[in-house]
Amino acid sequence: MSTDHKIKRVKDGFEGQRMFVLPPHIRRAVAANPINRNFYAPAVGYYPNALGHERERRYGSSDYILIYCVAGSGEISFKGSKLALKAGNYFIIPQGLPHKYCSSASDPWSIYWMHFNGGMAAELFDRSGLRVHEVSFDEGRVAVFHKLCTILNHSYSKREMEISNFKALHFVTSLIYHREIDPQANNVDAIDSSIAFMKDNIGVKISLKELAQKQNVSITYYSKMFRQKTGSSPVNYFNELKIQRSCQELFFTDKSIKKICAELGFEDQYYFSRLFSKVTGISPSKYKQLQKNKPVDAALSS
Numbered sequence: 426m427s428t429d430h431k432i433k434r435v436k437d438g439f440e441g442q443r444m445f446v447l448p449p450h451i452r453r454a455v456a457a458n459p460i461n462r463n464f465y466a467p468a469v470g471y472y473p474n475a476l477g478h479e480r481e482r483r484y485g486s487s488d489y490i491l492i493y494c495v496a497g498s499g500e501i502s503f504k505g506s507k508l509a510l511k512a513g514n515y516f517i518i519p520q521g522l523p524h525k526y527c528s529s530a531s532d533p534w535s536i537y538w539m540h541f542n543g544g545m546a547a548e549l550f551d552r553s554g555l556r557v558h559e560v561s562f563d564e565g566r567v568a569v570f571h572k573l574c575t576i577l578n579h580s581y582s583k584r585e586m587e588i589s590n591f592k593a594l595h596f597v598t599s600l601i602y603h604r605e606i607d608p609q610a611n612n613v614d615a616i617d618s619s620i621a622f623m624k625d626n627i628g629v630k631i632s633l634k635e636l637a638q639k640q641n642v643s644i645t646y647y648s649k650m651f652r653q654k655t656g657s658s659p660v661n662y663f664n665e666l667k668i669q670r671s672c673q674e675l676f677f678t679d680k681s682i683k684k685i686c687a688e689l690g691f692e693d694q695y696y697f698s699r700l701f702s703k704v705t706g707i708s709p710s711k712y713k714q715l716q717k718n719k720p721v722d723a724a725l726s727s
Contacts, residue, residue: 432530434479437472444470445577455586456542463544465586466593469573473535479527488540489550490518491597492526495562497534501526508557510534513617515560515600517553520546537570541597553601559618560603569596615640616654619647623663627670630690633659667691668704675709676716682709 437444446468447455455465467488472478474497492501493515501508501516503524510516510526512534518524528534541549573592576585599606619640623631636659637647651659667689674685683694691697701709 432477434527435477436480437470437478439472439475439478441473442471442475443571443574444468444472445574447581451581451586454583455590458583458587460587461543461590464541464546464549464594464597465543465590466539466541466573468540469538469570469577469593471535471537471570471574474533475528475536476530476533477528478533478536479525481525483523485521485523486518486540487520488542489520489546491539491541491600492516492518493537493600494534495537495567497529497532499526499528499534499536510557513559513562514557516557517550517555519550519555537567537596539593539597541593549597549601558600558603560600561607563599563603563607566596566599569599615642616651619651619659620655620662620666623666627667628688628690630692631663636663664700665704668701671697671701671709672705672712675713682713685709 452465452467455461455467478499492510494510494512496512498509498511501510501518501524503518503522508516518526528536569592573589573596576589576592579585619636622636622639633644633648637644640647642650648659651657651662655662657665671685671689674680674688675682680688682698686694686697689697691700698709701712705712707715
């Protein structure tokens with residue numbers, strides 16, 4: 426039985442959570458207010474370390490639902506598709522779309538979520554689209570959300586509802602327009618995305634040209650941007666990721682060096698051995714021998 430089946434699934438009730446849902450009469454008043462009717466947030470919340478969190482809406486929602494993950498991971502399902510959501514990702518579920526989402530059992534997510542609606546809600550969703558976005562963490566964005574919660578906790582008066590919805594709009598647009606708002610952070614996101622691509626394709630032979638094309642930039646600009654972020658060239662970084670993976674394979678499996686070499690995309694075993702020795706200081710065979718003679722507890726703590 427998987428760990429997921431052992432965990433009690435709940436909609437809310439997490440330690441440290443903040444959640445506000447406007448009463449129906451307040452929601453109607455906000456929607457009718459000319460200042461708010463183009464955008465308003467009838468429900469917002471923050472669920473930290475939400476182990477067991479799960480929500481399913483078989484007929485969708487009358488609102489758009491934004492989920493912004495800042496730690497851990499989870500999954501969103503709709504129309505037979507499953508999308509992973511991890512730290513630094515946001516996703517917007519459109520009106521009327523049947524869906525289900527849940528926190529990971531092994532790495533529970535911490536999420537900020539918001540239902541939003543109004544005259545320009547559909548246009549804002551179109552700017553985002555039905556896909557997962559990666560954004561850099563911004564303390565200012567989070568501060569805006571908690572200020573919004575503070576206002577909602579204080580009063581549902583007309584003026585404070587207006588202010589709270591201004592802040593809700595600020596929060597949503599800071600995610601949707603994150604590339605335009607902070608182009609420099611977008612460069613960082615591009616490198617993080619590139620590294621994630623390398624990890625997902627660790628056994629593939631990928632050229633510098635392909636890596637640059639993946640980020641829609643020139644080779645020169647990509648290489649400069651990558652070195653500024655990591656202190657290493659893309660090719661060297663990718664090779665070091667491969668060597669790190671080979672170390673895990675040598676320690677935790679009984680695979681031969683030849684097999685590990687092939688699985689990591691190295692056609693020349695001699696080149697792999699030289700690269701391994703350059704990175705670790707010893708040969709693959711020597712590393713395998715040393716690790717096999719080391720107690721498991723000691724190896725894991727090193």
